[in-house]
Amino acid sequence: MKFGTVAIENAQGLILAHSIQADGRKLRKGKVIGPDDIALLRMSGITSVIAAALAPGDMDENIAAAAIADALGDHGLESSAPFTGRVNLIAPHAGLLEVDADALGEMNTVDESITIATLPNMARLGAGTLAATIKIIPYAAEGADVARAASLLRRGAIRFHPFQLRRADLILTEVPGIKQGLLSKAEAVTARRLAGLGMALGRVIRVPHDEQAVARALAECGAELVLLLGASATADRADVIPSALLKAGGRIERFGMPVDPGNLLLLGELQGRSVVGLPGCARSPALNGADWILERLAAGIRVTSDDIGAMGVGGLLKEIPQRDHPRATPREGPLRVEVILLAGGEGRRMRGEDKLLREVEGEAVLRYSARAALGSRANRVRVVVPEAETARRDTLAGLDVDIIETPETSLGMAASLQAGLRAIEPTTHAVIVALADMPEVTAEHHDRLIAAFRPDEQREICRACDEGGFPGHPVLFGARFFEALRALQGDRGAKEILIAHPEYLQEVATPGRGATLDLDSPEDWAAWDAERKTRAAS
Known part of the structure; x- marks a missing residue:
């Protein structure tokens, strides 16, 4: 991997090494620099950046981290999606962690760019506890080193044993x-x-x-x-x-x-x-x-x-002195994330039709969005609907969601969000604010936000971006911002919080264009339906 200062005209396709402010927008480190970014930098008078370029045979940090995780085999832990060169292994239930210190120690000496850190052998884990983390230190690792490290990981180097006696x-x-x-x-x-x-x-x-x-x-x-x-x-x-x-x-x-x-x-x-x-x-x-x-x-x-x-x-x-694990997020108990699915809007541009009842793959988009949230690692899904609105309630029948009715949906998105926040458990560490009219948002979108949430690294607002890098929804907010969310008014949503706290904002890459696809009018829906049919036919 090559690393150093590069003129912006030569920076397209390279990896931005350090976050930088350009024309009021923050370009995050680790971002692949695109033509729009170069234009933004040029407008801001920035002529060069520090960037990394992958050499032949190099493996991207996320691909390398995933390869190491795959080499561990069926360990019984849940693997997070690779993010910033990291894969976390998380206990799905309470149990014990067994680690082969010799195998992991040998792997950690292959190259300084490839690492695994774990809790001690036979550590007792609660559900949701971070048991191990795989981290690629730079933005890439040599493919040969990754292959060698993977070969040293004997199946069973990390193994989770859930409690089973009753x-x-x-x-x-x-x-x-x-x-x-x-x-x-x-x-x-x-x-x-x-x-x-x-x-x-x-x-x-x-x-x-x-x-x-x-x-x-x-x-x-x-x-x-x-x-x-x-x-x-x-x-x-x-x-x-x-x-x-x-x-x-x-x-x-x-x-x-x-x-x-x-x-x-x-x-x-x-x-x-x-x-x-x-x-x-x-x-x-x-x-x-x-x-x-x-x-x-x-x-x-x-x-x-x-x-x-x-x-x-x-x-x-x-x-033994009592102390927290060094890599543990500063919180009590396992991570708890809830989804607040906002389904209170009137959809005035739909000219009288309820867009949340429009069908996607045979079911209302509201139900489709709720099922996507339920399929994620979030602990609970709460759907905010207008008071006495029966059609939206009925379309959620049979789903394990909490339906929150509020008479204040006409006051704007902030009122619906506050109703959802009043319902969350007091032990919740973060909420994902999602919109019910975004039919290409999947469980993976939610899971990537959860994987990116790291208060110990100041990643406490995690916003989904589409495949082109454009920000949208859903957005995860850590507990630090709950009071600020409760203080919002009108239909501005949480945008002002994002603007006020860029140091806590983490843009999270998500697949496709689901994060920005917003269907507000019959014409939008017709165009999207036609596009889907074209994609299906091809």
Whole structure:
């Protein structure tokens, strides 16, 4: 790849290296410079730019990132669309991340331009958690390096294990004089611990701290996982709980682990079911070695004595400072994005016809647009319609959308947007504002906006652009701008926010011309229908 200062007359087709303001418009870094951009630069008196040119054999950053992601195989994570040379791997459900550090380390040494960063091996993930990110550092990588890096990624270098166990039984032992409240608290803490792993607490059996009684209780348990919490700590393999497991016909895999707190854990098996003798620290909800074992078992991962032996490095949990992951977006919980689909307009240029009921591929364009939003990674779709407007409501029948009625649609787009914002969940990190009369906007348009949203990189307004680079809809706004959106008035929409905050604006390339195709009159619809028929015929 060639990189340097280029006269604008020689810049067409090159990649803009740094964002630049030209005639009041911001040209974003990474943009392929077109003839319109050159004209804009010339009008602004700019004679040269810093740009990158792909050399023969180079691979575009997005194509290279996608190639590395493909080489990882079927890892069980969701892959984002490539964007600015990055592919994010995201957990679709709660579970554990398994990584082959040797394979990834070797790949990261092929060339400095090709990188993968992950969370630690066996990291616990919530639904929507960013597990790994593939990043091509410059605007291109040599194709030979990409091929070599891909060849080093053994299938299984990254693997996601969703939590799959559903129920666990609990045996609590008693000694004379023990307070029943202590047992009840242990039961409640265990139930919460299991709930975090997607499991319910099944039978709870209280028995004397006696080998025979514990053995009988083990025989009564039928859940996929059996937990034991003794009134007295287990001090030896010959103590009550390990002996009871053997008496019931089970076996001991390991007693004791190099994790503190959690040293006195027992792991065994009985009739194909895992049995865990919990250490006393499990009476507290604080992280301990038992959590590491329960997480793996819940994810369907067999745990051996050697696995436990390898937990010593990093096993001093008492000394771990609490901190966020460096690449985590500064937010609480998994990313939550909602779509507000504006369907409140009167469409005066349609001369009395409701354009949202016009058919696209056999269904009303309103329903078509709602289904496109539902097909995306957005968490919820909310459709704003005029109050007492039955035809639009009826066309949405059977779709999993929230219909928001507002009497204020005649006041303009801002009123409809505010009605949608009043309905969103308080934990929402971003909203996508979409128009219901844009029939070539697809689920991919929404997903590309979600992939581009990175508050940690000041990408908090993400606007869809068509294949020609012209901006349009939909537009994603981060929570930073919710109050500004609520303050809008009239029919100006959110354009003034985009103008006021160019530093947060990210133009997002989307396929086709869906982002700018706006059909406002019968003539527009007729021309579009004719064009579609011509495309279909060819």
